Amino acid sequence: MRIRTERRERLVPHTIDGETKLVKDEYDVEVPLPPRDWDHIVLTGALAVVAVGLGIVIVWSTSSIGNLLVRTKVSEVVAYAAATGFSLGWIVCMALEWLARYDPAGVRRPRSAGHVFLAADMAAVCVHGWLADTFAVGVIGAVLSGGAKALYTLVLDHQAAPLDARTQQWVAIKRAEVGGRLALGAARRQLTRVESRAAAEEAAIRTAPDTDPDGPDLDEGDAEVVPIKRPVKDAKAAVKDVWDSGFHDEDLIRRLASKALGREISAETVSRYVRALKVGA
Template sequence: MKFKEEIRRRLVDHTVDGVTHQIAQPYKVRVPVLPADWDARAMKAVATLVLVLTGIAIAWSTVSIGQLLQGGPGYAAAALFDISWLSVLLLEWMARFDPSKRKFARVLGFILVGITAAAIFWHGMLAGSVALAVVGAMVSIIAKALWMAVFKHVDGQLSAEDRQWVAAEMSKANAQIAIAGVRRQAATAEVRARLELLAAEKALGELDEQDANTDEPAAVLEPLRVPLNSANSVPEQGLSMAELARQQLTAGASNKDAADEILRRLPEANPDSVQATVRREARRLTRYM
């Protein structure tokens, strides 16, 4: 077995003039040299070659389909053909542990590369060359086939039991992601509701402050003992003038009707104060309607 020396560092105490600090001290250590992983190197070489061939396929199809689309902006549209099946190729790799998703990506990749090959074949036929049509169409198909061979080689096969275990783990992770999203939405809605309530309380406070600056007598804001007439079935209760106005307005009475009802129940009240209280309560109610 071969060995090599590596320089590493470790912390040691170093004292100068009675003061100790830790410093990094270099030291040498012999470590074994791992044998070359020729499988990994071969896989990197194959992937590099396939990437180069894919670049050639992209250039070929872009030029062919771009000319088919009259050049200019047609070249940008032509790039869409190869970019589409290459993107699905990446999705197929990402879904290698999910058979259903991987199957969908693989089938869609075949459809997209088939469309690309058909467009290249059409361009060759319009150019009057059968060889150009057939060989040009095979370029993208060969690139797709090479990527399938690479995926097949590096694909880790799972048993039925392992696939079920992986599916259960993915389901649990997806459930946690869904719960997190729902909680985030609920928290956002709760914050928005609190902001709406704070804005409403602020507006109500400004309205109360505005009403407090009016010339209404302070006595009209104090709770009054309202004697109800005998025709009303509701027992006697302590109500303020504002509460009486709110009851009448909530029941659908107009401002004038509400004021007349309060004057009927409180014959000693000031009509101007009653009208002001009714208007104030009407503004308070309509603010939230």
């Protein structure tokens, strides 16, 4: 059995002049090593080979397709940037396959899309070889892309753990529940924003200034009331004049006094002045 030595620390009592303190003390411990996990090592090596192969394929395809697109007289930067889309399309689909490896139904769509992108990539590489009078080289480059995709699919199929039908249904139900919670959270945030905007607009409308420069309008029931004609200096004087004219309804007093003053008087101010007038009476 293989072992390794680890340096650890512990607290031990240490006394000087009759005073004891806990101090750190280092010591060595021999720990047995677990056996090598060759399955994991082999899988890691296979993934490394696939990653290296994908890198080579991307460089080759981008170089070939970029050279093909340059023939259209576009900028080389634009041509080679567009060429990366051919390889990145099916590689992104491969990543989606990996994320959906436990869902046989969910993996079909990215796998089918990946085959379409791969076919376009291989066809473009073959066309470049044919136009460059090296059709055989183009075919070999296309086979490299197909081989990298096939190798990745084999590794993915080995890594994906199959689920029985009941477990698969349970996972689908749980995923739907979590997805529903996320969707409801987003919907609530959206409704909160809309309600906040509506409340702000309503508040702005309620506090908007009166468009009538002569002051507030009288209601239809006040048509026969003659507003105060003599000038007033402040709200208190305007309220007192209306009160002395025989009108004791606070809402009516507020409207008539505001009309005479030429600006809006708050209901709270009118109530305060009316209370004072009642006490004086």
